[in-house]
Amino acid sequence: MSMNTAQADARIQPQADCLLCPVQSCFARGPRAETTAWSAILAPRLSVIPGAPPLFAVGDKLDSLYTVRAGCIKTYTVDSSGGEHIRGFHLPGDLIGLDALDYGRCRSSAVAVVPSQVCVAPLSAVRKLLSAQPSLAQRLTERTSRELALALALCGGFSAEQRLAAFLIHMERRLYSGNSLLRLPMPQRDIGNYLRLATETVCRTLKQFVSRGWVQQDHFGLRLDGYKAIAALAEPIVGPLTAPSFALAA
Amino acid sequence: MSMNTAQADARIQPQADCLLCPVQSCFARGPRAETTAWSAILAPRLSVIPGAPPLFAVGDKLDSLYTVRAGCIKTYTVDSSGGEHIRGFHLPGDLIGLDALDYGRCRSSAVAVVPSQVCVAPLSAVRKLLSAQPSLAQRLTERTSRELALALALCGGFSAEQRLAAFLIHMERRLYSGNSLLRLPMPQRDIGNYLRLATETVCRTLKQFVSRGWVQQDHFGLRLDGYKAIAALAEPIVGPLTAPSFALAA
DNA sequence: CGTCACTTTGAGGCTAGTCAACGGCGGTGG
DNA sequence: CCACCGCCGTTGACTAGCCTCAAAGTGACG
Numbered sequence: 001m002s003m004n005t006a007q008a009d010a011r012i013q014p015q016a017d018c019l020l021c022p023v024q025s026c027f028a029r030g031p032r033a034e035t036t037a038w039s040a041i042l043a044p045r046l047s048v049i050p051g052a053p054p055l056f057a058v059g060d061k062l063d064s065l066y067t068v069r070a071g072c073i074k075t076y077t078v079d080s081s082g083g084e085h086i087r088g089f090h091l092p093g094d095l096i097g098l099d100a101l102d103y104g105r106c107r108s109s110a111v112a113v114v115p116s117q118v119c120v121a122p123l124s125a126v127r128k129l130l131s132a133q134p135s136l137a138q139r140l141t142e143r144t145s146r147e148l149a150l151a152l153a154l155c156g157g158f159s160a161e162q163r164l165a166a167f168l169i170h171m172e173r174r175l176y177s178g179n180s181l182l183r184l185p186m187p188q189r190d191i192g193n194y195l196r197l198a199t200e201t202v203c204r205t206l207k208q209f210v211s212r213g214w215v216q217q218d219h220f221g222l223r224l225d226g227y228k229a230i231a232a233l234a235e236p237i238v239g240p241l242t243a244p245s246f247a248l249a250a
Numbered sequence: 251m252s253m254n255t256a257q258a259d260a261r262i263q264p265q266a267d268c269l270l271c272p273v274q275s276c277f278a279r280g281p282r283a284e285t286t287a288w289s290a291i292l293a294p295r296l297s298v299i300p301g302a303p304p305l306f307a308v309g310d311k312l313d314s315l316y317t318v319r320a321g322c323i324k325t326y327t328v329d330s331s332g333g334e335h336i337r338g339f340h341l342p343g344d345l346i347g348l349d350a351l352d353y354g355r356c357r358s359s360a361v362a363v364v365p366s367q368v369c370v371a372p373l374s375a376v377r378k379l380l381s382a383q384p385s386l387a388q389r390l391t392e393r394t395s396r397e398l399a400l401a402l403a404l405c406g407g408f409s410a411e412q413r414l415a416a417f418l419i420h421m422e423r424r425l426y427s428g429n430s431l432l433r434l435p436m437p438q439r440d441i442g443n444y445l446r447l448a449t450e451t452v453c454r455t456l457k458q459f460v461s462r463g464w465v466q467q468d469h470f471g472l473r474l475d476g477y478k479a480i481a482a483l484a485e486p487i488v489g490p491l492t493a494p495s496f497a498l499a500a
Numbered sequence: 501c502g503t504c505a506c507t508t509t510g511a512g513g514c515t516a517g518t519c520a521a522c523g524g525c526g527g528t529g530g
Numbered sequence: 531c532c533a534c535c536g537c538c539g540t541t542g543a544c545t546a547g548c549c550t551c552a553a554a555g556t557g558a559c560g
Contacts, residue, residue, distance in 0.1 A: 079486040087402050099399040102392035107399050107489075131384035137391070138380065142352035144394040149349040149357050151401035152337050157446025160548070187506060196407025198549050203508060219557085236329045239357075410516065437538065448517050453540060 017042065025093035025174075027067055027143055028119075034136050041125035045069060048112040055096075055110040055118065062106055064120045066096040071116025072185040075108040076193075086194040089113070089186060091174045098144045114185045153237050163195040164205045165233035168215075172224055183221035267292065275343035275424075277317055277393055278369075284386050291375035295319060298362040305346075305360040305368065312356055314370045316346040321366025322435040325358040326443075336444040339363070339436060341424045348394045364435045403487050413445040414455045416484035418465075422474055433471035 018028040018039040028038040043064070048055055048071070055066065058077060066073075073090040087108050090096050096118070100106050130137040154166070172182050184191070192202040209215040214226030224230060231238070268278040268289040278288040293314070298305055298321075305316065308327060316323075323340040337358050340346050346368070350356050380387040404416070422432050434441070442452040459465040464476030474480060481488070 077486075085406055085486075087405075098395055099402055101395035103396075103399065107402075127388065130388065134381035134384065134387060137384060137387040138377065141387070141391045141394055144391055144398060145348055145351035146353075148394060148398040148401055149353065151398060151405060152349055152357075155337075155401060155405045155446075156335055189506075196405075199506090200508080200550090201548060207508080236327075236335075439538080449538090450518085450540080451516060454516095457540085 021069065023069060023092045026069075027093070027095050027139070029093075030136065030139060034133055034139075037129055037133060038121070038136070041121055041129055043120040043122055046118050046120060047115070048073070048118060049115045050112050052112065055112075056106045057109040058106055060106045062097055062100045062104055062123060064097070064122050065126055066110075067119045067121070068092050068094050068096065069117040069119050072113040073110050073116055073118065074113050074186065074190065074194075075110045077108050084193060086190060089190075089194065093174075095143055098147055101144070113190065153239070156237065158237060160195075160197050160201050160205050161208070162233050162237060163197060164191075164202060164209075165230045166237035167191060167195055168222070168224060169227075169231050169234045169238050172227075180223055181221050182224060271319065273319060273342045276319075277343070277345050277389070280386065280389060284383055284389075287379055287383060288371070288386070291371055291379055293370040293372055296368050296370060297365070298323070298368060299365045300362050302362065305362075306356045307359040308356055310356045312347055312350045312354055312373060314347070314372050315376055316360075317369045317371070318342050318344050318346065319367040319369050322363040323360050323366055323368065324363050324436065324440065324444075325360045327358050334443060336440060339440075339444065343424075345393055348397055351394070363440065403489070406487060408487060410445075410447050410451050410455045411458070412483050412487060413447060414441075414452060414459075415480045416487035417441060417445055418459075418472070418474060419477075419481050419484045419488055422477070430473055431471050432474060 018026070018035045019032070021028070023029075028035050030038075046055070055073065056062075068090045070092055073094075073096060074086050075088050075090065075096065076084050076086045078084055087099075090110075096110060097106070099108070130140065150170075154163075158166070168182070171184060175182060175184075177183070188202045188206075189199045191197075192199045195202070197205075206215065206217070209226070209230065210217055212226065212229070214224070214229050216223040216225060268276070268285045269282070271278070273279075278285050280288075296305070305323065306312075318340045320342055323344075323346060324336055325338050325340065325346065326334050326336045328334055337349075340360075346360060347356070349358070380390065400420075404413075408416070418432070421434060425432060425434075427433070438452045438456075439449045441447075442449045445452070447455075456465065456467070459476070459480065460467055462476065462479070464474070464479050466473040466475060
């Protein structure tokens with residue numbers, strides 16, 4: 001490990017880091033001892049911008065777990081004919097790399113959708129920490145379990161309307177910004193790729209939602225006026241957790 | 251807990267159980283200490299037959315992890331219009347319930363496809379054991395990770411041919427019986443439901459494979475003569491692990 | 501002010517779903 | 531022993547949802 005400026009900076013306040021971090025839903029959040037311990041193993045944060053080389057690529061040895069601190073990271077695979085298949089969008093607080101833990105090599109590549117920051121937890125240190133803190137290990141399993149449940153739900157053979165509805169609901173929950181404005185960081189092409197829909201289908205379906213008065217669309221983003229109607233469509237996918245973010249205090 | 255005959259039987263040789271078990275790919279398999287410790291927490295085995303009440307149902311409190319010892323268990327959800335959505339087929343060695351670990355309640359129901367046996371690990375004991383044996387906790391995370399990777403892969407918008415090919419390849423690997431005969435325990439209706447294909451489409455696609463000489467079909471099951479061709483179709487889903495079971499010794 | 505990426509709109513085609521009907525097989529009961 | 535029934539698998543004809551292809555409109559940025 002070389003000692004460049006970025007590393008030095010990152011290590012000046014190693015334990016204060018996660019405790020001061022504004023990302024509430026981060027995996028690092030937990031009992032204070034766990035959070036500080038997690039902080040202590042972090043390598044310097046990385047900044048990633050769209051167009052930059054991938055954070056990691058398919059087949060790379062998995063040597064770190066990543067958490068998103070800001071922005072949006074997408075993971076994807078490339079099939080034999082060059083087509084890109086987006087496997088997930090990772091927003092602040094999300095872990096990246098959970099689907100590679102058993103294989104030891106990355107099952108996807110990762111790039112930034114918008115300028116982003118990711119925290120890097122070296123895997124060897126993570127494993128040591130998990131041995132010392134069983135409750136942290138349990139939380140990691142639970143995170144993986146949650147991802148699994150979501151992936152299984154998205155697998156279903158659902159209509160374009162249902163898929164897009166589920167996507168909007170899911171994003172609204174995770175991007176909740178204090179108002180009902182939903183600013184999606186990724187282009188419709190990526191949404192379509194992720195949902196296995198053509199870009200045109202995403203656009204048309206969204207327009208349908210607008211024409212039904214469920215969604216308002218302007219330069220700044222989306223407004224989900226018909227949250228309940230959209231959630232009803234999405235219910236088979238996201239489950240019966242149909243309350244909007246601003247009502248999820250409990 | 252009442253002390254019926256079955257329980258008494260199961261507890262007579264608690265530690266010998268997993269070590270003597272013929273299921274090689276079981277989660278309980280590992281370093282000897284882990285296997286015996288896992289054995290020690292097991293509740294009596296359950297036998298489940300098709301048509302019997304579910305092993306567990308959506309919304310039940312998750313109080314145990316289950317491993318399949320024999321047969322085939324399917325997990326499924328039921329949407330608001332009564333339609334069944336199969337989420338997974340669990341074969342000997344598989345864990346059931348991994349997608350519920352974070353939620354604490356079952357996200358699916360589970361019934362037997364054929365007469366089956368499942369081992370029951372009470373969750374409270376599992377958690378204690380995981381705290382004491384971090385390497386076991388790591389293996390649990392890895393299992394969950396593997397399931398996640400599979401689910402993400404199956405999510406893709408693939409053609410009927412690709413889906414069925416991936417299903418056959420996946421099943422061949424897990425049901426490997428020493429010969430190249432593949433005896434699927436579930437009816438085509440269930441396969442179609444799982445793959446989000448109509449039963450008729452499963453049948454027609456299978457016939458296509460037969461007509462191409464890739465598959466032989468008789469009363470006893472399937473024979474994958476064109477394993478390589480099928481695996482090539484399935485490659486975007488199952489990944490580049492294209493060797494048949496009987497060549498997977500390494 | 502031009503370029504480029506993204507979005508939007510339209511027309512036509514294909515995959516897979518739906519509906520309907522038949523054949524085979526196993527179980528059940530007369 | 532055979533007739534009946536139900537489930538599963540199979541086949542064909544038709545339909546629908548979504549994809550593909552093509553082209554024009556829109557906003558961001560140099």
